[in-house]
């Protein structure tokens with residue numbers, strides 16, 4: 001009897017097999033080596049269990065970790081396994097040669113957060129979550145496997161947050177109390193060794209700081225990548241791209257980036273362009289740069305099987321592709337037709353890919369978008385054996401990969417790394433070709449630590465209100481899993497958007513760290529000017545707010561790069577112990593000072609907004625809402641086109657004047673707007689493009705309002721902005737005056 005694990009949940013599957021039965025606990029067959037260590041990471045005690053099963057009388061290796069930062073130095077102290085303090089009665093065992101089970105109690109009060117990309121509300125509890133990179137365009141309640149696999153779970157219990165992380169790229173199934181018996185189970189499908197980490201109870205920010213100290217924090221992205229990006233599958237030729245650029249500028253809709261999807265290529269061959277439709281590929285980027293646009297191209301991993309195609313021939317010659325157990329190059333169908341798949345586990349493949357990417361860079365392409373890198377395939381979309389109870393032996397795993405450190409390994413064991421390693425190679429290409437420019441890489445697939453290499457988007461959503469709503473909890477969980485630079489397709493990818501939905505989506509999208517409008521081949525056009533002038537005005541107004549917020553957004557990225565804090569945060573991040581804030585996921589914090597409470601349904605004219613302790617200001621009107629010491633819920637109106645944001649009393653926000661692209665950013669005046677008579681804030685600036693901030697070339701000020709005046713103190717003065725220095729203003733509820741920033 002077989003059943004479809006993609007569309008059927010486990011409980012239903014069991015019923016099909018013959019009535020529901022509680023699964024008996026497997027008995028332990030472990031006969032390898034396990035030891036335990038602990039260390040303090042950024043103030044949080046982290047315990048790890050290091051497990052090496054024995055395979056055919058030999059101890060299995062622990063594969064090289066691509067999740068841990070390479071530069072990381074942690075002083076691990078060995079501790080006895082018995083002394084390992086496992087919260088929630090943790091136990092583990094090896095159930096079969098290809099599976100480990102972890103069991104733990106989960107008292108009813110515990111909420112589950114994080115775990116990377118899940119189609120879920122904020123609290124993941126009550127569901128089963130399978131981590132196995134999958135191209136699944138059907139994002140519905142049963143979309144268990146998605147593109148990314150980040151096995152970092154946060155257990156929230158009152159004000160205490162505990163973390164579990166399994167550092168293994170192998171597939172995992174996390175059952176977070178699906179049977180409602182206050183118990184959870186994790187199945188890790190592997191024949192290899194792994195590290196199982198437990199983070200002791202901490203605050204939510206401290207826990208995320210510890211996890212990201214280990215798996216990395218995104219360095220500052222280029223400023224242009226934080227502006228508006230416009231994409232669709234696909235702008236068919238260069239005239240269309242030029243026309244698109246003209247439209248943005250003529251209509252004065254701010255935009256920084258235009259994105260080219262798969263049709264720019266010659267028959268979907270990577271590292272080529274269509275000579276008919278993009279005859280001037282080499283000069284296109286340069287021309288558009290004059291209009292202050294950057295160009296991004298999509299790059300998929302599949303290499304067309306075509307003896308006349310030099311990239312394919314080279315891959316064959318140098319043995320750079322994934323191969324079957326019989327030693328033949330593994331061939332499957334993707335956009336180019338029959339294709340081979342680069343084995344990114346090999347360093348040699350990565351350097352080949354890196355060098356090949358020069359094709360784009362020498363043609364002026366600014367950023368690279370990696371898609372289909374689960375890797376997706378048209379005929380093996382469901383490569384897991386079905387039903388899946390244990391990791392099969394290497395030679396039964398679709399194909400083999402080869403790791404320089406660990407030798408030949410079955411694809412399923414390392415599938416979750418495919419996107420990450422492609423991202424790593426891509427980032428290196430950009431760094432090599434343009435040593436002092438911050439790279440921009442966007443990826444669909446990824447694993448723990450992907451934030452070091454790329455920004456992410458959450459794949460193929462649909463133009464539904466439900467997906468607008470889900471984008472909030474999904475991005476919150478992605479952020480808590482270490483990946484701050486993230487977004488979803490604004491307007492929705494599949495289906496047809498409506499003008500109202502598009503405007504609503506921009507109202508939230510202004511706060512997506514990655515800010516891109518994208519839609520699928522068959523969908524109706526959804527560029528900001530694809531509807532009536534009234535709709536265009538609303539969308540323009542919202543995009544302008546994004547540009548206004550750029551100094552604040554830059555400061556949030558700066559904070560992320562040092563502490564791992566995401567930009568989009570659940571309310572409980574800043575209001576721990578507030579039981580009404582906990583679990584709230586139709587609102588979120590954007591940094592410490594802005595709260596977003598969007599309209600998420602059609603025809604909505606008002607909603608209840610929960611305001612945590614303190615007073616708040618409506619973003620658009622500047623009107624003060626009297627809150628309270630303990631928080632309160634207020635019914636607020638949400639007319640179409642109004643940014644659904646509220647500002648915390650006591651803050652000073654740095655806000656830029658409106659600009660058409662970030663090329664103008666350094667000359668654009670900045671206003672320090674105070675919310676309340678006692679207020680403070682920070683302001684960060686650097687050149688927005690180079691790595692120089694890492695060698696101190698940035699400025700940072702502390703801002704305080706005292707007696708109605710702005711007092712600034714330079715915390716850091718490393719950048720000489722020279723004559724081009726912009727002007728600054730100070731704005732209160734009553735007036736606007738020029739401001740001068742103190743020097744060091």
Ligand code: MIG
Pocket residue numbers: 232233261262298371372444459460493518519520
């Ligand atoms: O099989 O390149 O998620 O953003 O537009 C579809 C075409 C392939 C999937 C991506 C989507 C992209 C599309 N791609």
